[in-house]
Amino acid sequence: MFENLSSKLNTAIRTLKGQGRITDVNVAATVKEIRKALMDADVNYKVAKEITDKIKEEALGQKILIAVEPGQMLVKIVHDELTGLMGGEKKDINLKGDPAVVLIAGLQGSGKTTFSGKLAQHIKKGGRNVLLVACDIYRPAAIDQLKVLGEQVGVEVYAEPENKNAVSIAQNGIEYARKMGKKVVIVDTAGRLAVDEAMMNEIAAVKEAIKPTEILFVVDSMTGQDAVNTAKTFNDRLNFDGVVLTKLDGDARGGAALSIRHVVEKPIKFISTGEKMEALDQFYPDRMASRILGMGDVLSLVEKAQQAFDEEEAERINKKIRQNQFSFDDFYSQLQQIKKMGNIKDLMGMIPGMGQAVKDVDISNDSFKPIEAIIQSMTPAERKKPDIIDPSRKKRIATGSGTSIQQVNNLMKQFEDMRKMMRMMNKVQDGKMKMPTLPKR
Incomplete structure (x- = not known):
């Protein structure tokens, strides 16, 4: 969503980054690129011209603070103009009436x-x-x-x-x-x-x-x-x-x-x-x-997480983590909750700075399928106690899930690393982790 527009706008704004001050010349060049980016995104010509005229007028009228670079100032101006162009603030649906x-x-x-x-x-x-x-x-x-x-x-x-x-x-x-x-x-x-x-x-x-x-x-x-x-x-x-x-x-x-x-x-x-x-x-x-x-859009990301994660389920998982009993069943359950939040690439784009980093990377929810297949190929006992999974069991799990033994090993290693991290966090929370003793001088 908006990947090309986002990329071109950032390219246009970069022309001002590193500039010591805003001038008629560098603003005109930047605004020209912004208008071109909007036109390429199929924005109505009159709308594109109107918004870029406003950006130019606003930019040239700004007194740049010592702590703020011209590029940063322009980002704020463009952000404010785009926000205004799309309505300014959220409008709720009207549900008055019976019904x-x-x-x-x-x-x-x-x-x-x-x-x-x-x-x-x-x-x-x-x-x-x-x-x-x-x-x-x-x-x-x-x-x-x-x-x-x-x-x-x-x-x-x-x-x-x-x-x-x-x-x-x-x-x-x-x-x-x-x-x-x-x-x-x-x-x-x-x-x-x-x-x-x-x-x-x-x-x-x-x-x-x-x-x-x-x-x-x-x-x-x-x-x-x-x-x-x-x-x-x-x-x-x-x-x-x-x-x-x-x-x-x-x-x-x-x-x-x-x-x-x-x-x-x-x-x-x-x-x-x-x-x-x-x-x-x-x-x-x-x-x-x-x-x-x-x-990024951290607020929307948090809201999606709140909608997807059930409070009772979250408390149950937290309790198991505290008791060092987190299993593959729990891991699978969390995976399904994450998938409910929406497309993984879109979610990553909501993290500040990640949008451009993942724009050319092919990420989809199908990436979870091999992991899900491996977990579903385990017996209930294996999911509950992964330590019992020996080489012969790994071979059976790999065959049953249509994956390789290497993929099974990788998942088990990542899962064990995650459990170690959870145990470490538990020790910190319980106050059991001791600070290292400094050597005597």
Whole structure:
């Protein structure tokens, strides 16, 4: 996500690093490169020109402090301008009403149905009872897809497969929600391969009939400026409340994310970075600006960890670590928790300074598969007490997991090193580790 833009912006800003002061000449050269980077990322030309003009004006008007280098000052200026361009601050979804009704709109293939399932899970985690309503009456298997997603996240789906009237389905779904005590209704509507009058009339009729508390426009971020143009067309008819950017884990150049807020004057509320139901994040403009500039996003990383790790499970693991009983079963459990946090490469990109370091490295969650296979090929006794694993057992584990004996040995060594570190930490916490005695003079 934004890898090319991030790389080019950092290259542009580096031209000011090492400069003793900011001048008209070096700022003009740097701003020219920044504008080019934005244009290459498919940012709207007018938007790119406006933001770089602001950056130039701000940079030339700055008095550089002795302790701050020109390059550092420009990073802050660019960060602030990018943050402002993307909305300035996080905007929450409006869930007032009994029930609150969220209408999902967008083109076919933008990821509306998948997002509906993700949003249902997100709201459910907040403690609200959710109902999904299937109003896509055109796309084959759209209703079945929503039902599968509903099962995955534990949310009921209301559907009328024989009814071809989207307005009445939406109204009946909301009435059903009231009877069943559901607090939030998410209405998934039909999309088309292109904007047409019939589509716009139908979605407008649904809006008029159900009076939603929130309308979210879902857009495929990989379509670049077409996404921005489509958003404008929908907004003219629906006056939606917020934008959802999907497929940001793909080969997205980032132009839609940077332009859409400025063009339609509606906030980006969510971003989606994968097919998994957990791959949904609220959009924070300042955090995204930090990630684009390679400054990381530690707050989002911590939040993902808090969501993925169960408190009771964490306490159980801590207890086993304190008692020096950490096993391969516990290690496997922690591995699954980490995978829930999302794509490993994206997570590493949230660590300050790591984004550029891993941009050309192929890292995926599939990297865990050999480790998982090795652990799953162990017997319960072997997972509990790795010390009993002798050469013959290693050979059996390697054969069963489709790996080599060397891979099994490497995993066991890494696991043992980790356990030694845990034992050391326990001694420090218990106050048992003695400070080394200094030699007498």
